[in-house]
Amino acid sequence: SQTIxxxxxxLVQPVGSPLSLECTVEGTSNPNLYxxxxxxxxxxxxxxxxxxxxQISSEVPQNLSASRPQDxxxxxxxxxxxxSDSGFYLCAWSVPVNTEAFFGQGTxxxxx
Amino acid sequence: RKEVxxxxxxxxxxxxxxxxxxxTYSNSASQSFFWYRQDCRKEPKLLMSVYSSGNEDGRFxxxxxxxxxxxxxxxxxxxxxxxxxxxxxxxxxxxxxxxIFGAGTRLFVKA
Numbered sequence: 328s329q330t331i332x333x334x335x336x337x338l339v340q341p342v343g344s345p346l347s348l349e350c351t352v353e354g355t356s357n358p359n360l361y362x363x364x365x366x367x368x369x370x371x372x373x374x375x376x377x378x379x380x381x382q383i384s385s386e387v388p389q390n391l392s393a394s395r396p397q398d399x400x401x402x403x404x405x406x407x408x409x410x411s412d413s414g415f416y417l418c419a420w421s422v423p424v425n426t427e428a429f430f431g432q433g434t435x436x437x438x439x
Numbered sequence: 440r441k442e443v444x445x446x447x448x449x450x451x452x453x454x455x456x457x458x459x460x461x462x463t464y465s466n467s468a469s470q471s472f473f474w475y476r477q478d479c480r481k482e483p484k485l486l487m488s489v490y491s492s493g494n495e496d497g498r499f500x501x502x503x504x505x506x507x508x509x510x511x512x513x514x515x516x517x518x519x520x521x522x523x524x525x526x527x528x529x530x531x532x533x534x535x536x537x538x539i540f541g542a543g544t545r546l547f548v549k550a
Contacts, residue, residue: 359537370447370542371526384537390475417482421530421538425474428538430482430544 329354332429333418346391346405348434350418353399358420360401361428363391365415375399401417413438440465440538444528449545458515460544463509463525472503474512475526477543483526484511517548 340346352358362374366397373386375393383393390409394402401418415435421428445462452458464472472489480500487494487512489501514521527541 361537370524371540373537373540376537395512415480420539426471426530427488428540429484430484433482436478 329420329429330419331418331429331431333434334397334430335434337435338437340408340436340439342410343407346403346408346412346436348403348416348418348432348436350401350403351399352401355399357398357419357421358397358422359428361417361419361421362401362403363417363419365417368416375403408438410438412436422428442466443527445527445541445544446465447542447544447549450550451547452517454517454548454550456518456548457513457515458517458546459514460498460504460512460525460527461509462509462511462541464527464529464539465508466529466531467505467508469508469529469531471530472501472510473528473530474499474510475528475540477524477526479523483540488496494529514546519548519550520547522546 330353362378363371364369377383377395385439415433417433418431419428443464474486475483477483481497487496487501489503493502498515502511517537524543524545526543529539
């Protein structure tokens with residue numbers, strides 16, 4: 328069966344520090360991968376999606392970047408965090424054709 | 440126009456009430472549709488798929504109207520445990536494009 332792992336679950340980082348969140352998927356090949364952010368009390372905002380290794384599409388201009396070094400690994404990074412980067416970050420995967428997306432348990436990031 | 444739009448709510452309903460949510464989508468070539476449920480501070484989880492013929496799962500009924508490009512979710516006999524945010528989800532046709540999530544509709548069911 329397929330599983331998705333996302334870590335860490337919670338993170339408190341100072342302004343200006345770097346960020347690296349990792350997500351891995353098991354049990355499937357060539358998934359679509361997504362990073363979403365959800366600010367407190369708000370909806371899901373798509374940050375990045377990837378349809379294959381090294382293929383990253385950015386949805387909104389921001390202080391973040393994403394990479395996909397392996398088929399089932401998706402990394403969200405920042406060189407210098409801003410207060411506004413605080414939020415709930417969710418990684419998700421879907422098979423390319425017409426199926427639902429599955430989420431990791433999320434990382435709650437607080438930038439202080 | 441947003442690709443997927445939902446009324447953010449909140450919907451405040453008493454236990455036992457029937458409540459309906461609508462969601463509109465802009466891409467007429469969209470292929471698959473889903474409703475997700477998200478509890479506070481948790482990840483979204485699949486509630487049900489939405490088929491062209493409509494589908495029902497217990498107290499939940501989902502319908503698709505391709506001509507008007509909207510999907511709906513009906514919850515009958517609301518329970519306190521139904522309180523959550525409901526996300527509308529649309530996937531495109533073939534080609535590996537992204538799945539689109541609506542921003543969600545918040546539901547509060549009160550005793």
